[in-house]
Amino acid sequence: MDYKVVIVGIYLIASLLLCSEAPTVKMTNAVCKSYNKSWVAVHYCRLKAYSRIKTSLNINATFLEPANNIHLHLKMMKKASGYKPFLFDYTFDACEFMRKRNQPFVKLIWNLIKDVSTVNHTCPYVGLQMVHDFHHIQFPLNMPSGDYLLLFDWIFDGKPQFATNVYFNFVEDS
Ligand SMILES: *[C@@H]1O[C@H](CO)[C@@H](O)[C@H](O)[C@H]1NC(C)=O
Ligand SMILES: *[C@@H]1O[C@H](CO)[C@@H](O)[C@H](O)[C@H]1NC(C)=O
Ligand SMILES: *[C@@H]1O[C@H](CO)[C@@H](O)[C@H](O)[C@H]1NC(C)=O
Numbered sequence: 001m002d003y004k005v006v007i008v009g010i011y012l013i014a015s016l017l018l019c020s021e022a023p024t025v026k027m028t029n030a031v032c033k034s035y036n037k038s039w040v041a042v043h044y045c046r047l048k049a050y051s052r053i054k055t056s057l058n059i060n061a062t063f064l065e066p067a068n069n070i071h072l073h074l075k076m077m078k079k080a081s082g083y084k085p086f087l088f089d090y091t092f093d094a095c096e097f098m099r100k101r102n103q104p105f106v107k108l109i110w111n112l113i114k115d116v117s118t119v120n121h122t123c124p125y126v127g128l129q130m131v132h133d134f135h136h137i138q139f140p141l142n143m144p145s146g147d148y149l150l151l152f153d154w155i156f157d158g159k160p161q162f163a164t165n166v167y168f169n170f171v172e173d174s
Contacts, residue, residue: 023170025169025171026054027137027167028047028167029047029166029167030047034162036161039064039156040063041064042162046058050133056134057134058131059130060130061128067161068095069095070095070154070156071092072106072155073089073090073152073160074088075090075150078148087143088105090105097110116132117131119131143172144170145171149166150165150166150168151165152164152166
């Protein structure tokens with residue numbers, strides 16, 4: 001068999017395999033912050049190594065008073081000489097969402113975390129809240145490869161109470 005044909009064949013198979021790869025998402029940092037420690041105490045907010053190419057997100061926080069009126073401000077930014085607003089900046093009523101599942105985009109994120117969190121009920125929320133070992137990310141969007149920051153600002157009674165921000169690296173489906 002011609003040596004060159006074999007090389008070309010190997011090259012084609014290799015590029016086919018590479019091209020059929022799904023997009024990969026790896027969380028690279030998690031930062032949580034309470035703006036009001038008499039309402040929200042963040043105990044734990046950390047990524048753990050899950051495998052060579054994966055990390056898992058772990059958050060443990062206590063709501064010291066019941067939260068009946070919760071809005072979530074979601075913002076996604078892409079890194080390009082600093083993080084710049086990109087894709088979306090969006091606020092919605094989280095209590096209404098838990099009653100009606102009425103936000104298609106939020107539902108995509110919800111489907112990712114519902115089985116690994118304590119969030120599966122309607123308002124009010126009080127006491128220990130957890131996200132445990134979240135690593136199964138099937139990102140619903142294809143986007144340009146790069147570093148991203150997804151900011152979650154939690155607003156109770158119209159005032160920001162805490163933030164859970166996740167940095168991740170996205171490699172697009174080629
Ligand atoms: C901080 O939390 C306390 C206790 O729940 C609440 O009464 C107060 O309104 C909060 N302050 C702000 C600025 O949201
Ligand atoms: C949450 O964090 C607190 C403070 O670190 C700890 O005492 C508690 O055991 C944790 N709870 C769970 C269920 O991990
Ligand atoms: C919680 O999760 C279960 C199983 O996925 C589902 O059947 C149930 O409707 C959920 N409850 C709420 C309040 O979302």
